[in-house]
Amino acid sequence: MDILMQVSSGFFLLIGSFLCLTGGLGILRFPDFYTRMHAVGVTDTLATAMILIGLILYNPDFMVDVKLMVILLMTIFISPTASHALANAARYDELSIQKDSKSDSELTSSNL
Amino acid sequence: MLIAATLAILVVMMMAIIRAFVGPTTYDRVLAVNMFGTKTVLLISLLGFVMGRPEFLDIAIVYALINFISVIGVLRYSNRFVIKHSEQSKK
Numbered sequence: 001m002d003i004l005m006q007v008s009s010g011f012f013l014l015i016g017s018f019l020c021l022t023g024g025l026g027i028l029r030f031p032d033f034y035t036r037m038h039a040v041g042v043t044d045t046l047a048t049a050m051i052l053i054g055l056i057l058y059n060p061d062f063m064v065d066v067k068l069m070v071i072l073l074m075t076i077f078i079s080p081t082a083s084h085a086l087a088n089a090a091r092y093d094e095l096s097i098q099k100d101s102k103s104d105s106e107l108t109s110s111n112l
Numbered sequence: 113m114l115i116a117a118t119l120a121i122l123v124v125m126m127m128a129i130i131r132a133f134v135g136p137t138t139y140d141r142v143l144a145v146n147m148f149g150t151k152t153v154l155l156i157s158l159l160g161f162v163m164g165r166p167e168f169l170d171i172a173i174v175y176a177l178i179n180f181i182s183v184i185g186v187l188r189y190s191n192r193f194v195i196k197h198s199e200q201s202k203k
Contacts, residue, residue, distance in 0.1 A: 010113040014151055017120035020151070024124035027131050027147060036131070040147050051117060051154055053162060058114070067169040071157065072174060075150070078180045082146055089187045090139045 005057050012054030019035045019047035033095055034087070043081035118158045127149050142186055149179030 026039025052072045056065050125148055132144035153176045160168030 013113045013117045017117045020120055020124045020154075023147070024127035027144060028127045030133070033137060033143070036140065037143055038144060044147060044150055048150060048154060051158070054117075055157060057164065058161065061166070064166045064169065065165075067173065071153065071173055072168065074173070075153070075178050078176065079150060082180060082183045085141060085184060085187045086139065088145070093139075095137060095139060098169075 009057035012050050012057060016047045016054060017051030019043045019050060023047060023069045033090060037083065037087060037090075041080070044083075045076060045079045048072075048079070114158060114162050114165070115162065118162060120156065121151050125155070142183065146183045149175070149183070153179070162176050 017075065020043070023040050023043030026043070030036045030039055042071050047071060052068050052075070056068050056072075059068075117122060117198075128144045128148045128151065132141050132148070135141050135144060153172045156168050156172040160166050
């Protein structure tokens, strides 16, 4: 039973790390603001939930599990709210949906 | 596996910092800082387990709340006084 908990915890942590890396690649390489926001807003909630579930499975103490569940619940509510507020503010500011070629060339010259 | 997840989160935080410095509009920077804060919460709770001190979770809870308040505060400020995204509006 113990080894089963360890293996499933490692599995959840692995999936969470993969989703984190996907979101980071998205925020770095996507062309304009709204696509970057799509990448971050989608992966952020799921990656956080996966890593926290992995930590809950990893540790047997009940009180620590309750604290982890509080963080999980807060993340599930907070992350989409912040994404929505950000997209709403950008839309009211009439940010254009265009590819900004300047930032892309800057990024490739400085980073790769 | 805990250490591998910690390293992955550190790499993602570096990516978010690069976008926060490069990002052409202010909203890109706010987005990157928000992502950085979420990943910081995860990093604090993972480091608590790596070092064997789960008391760090209290700090992670407080950090999540402060991150949310700061993002909402910046956006509320931007509703009152419009942030200029001058690099795009010049075109």
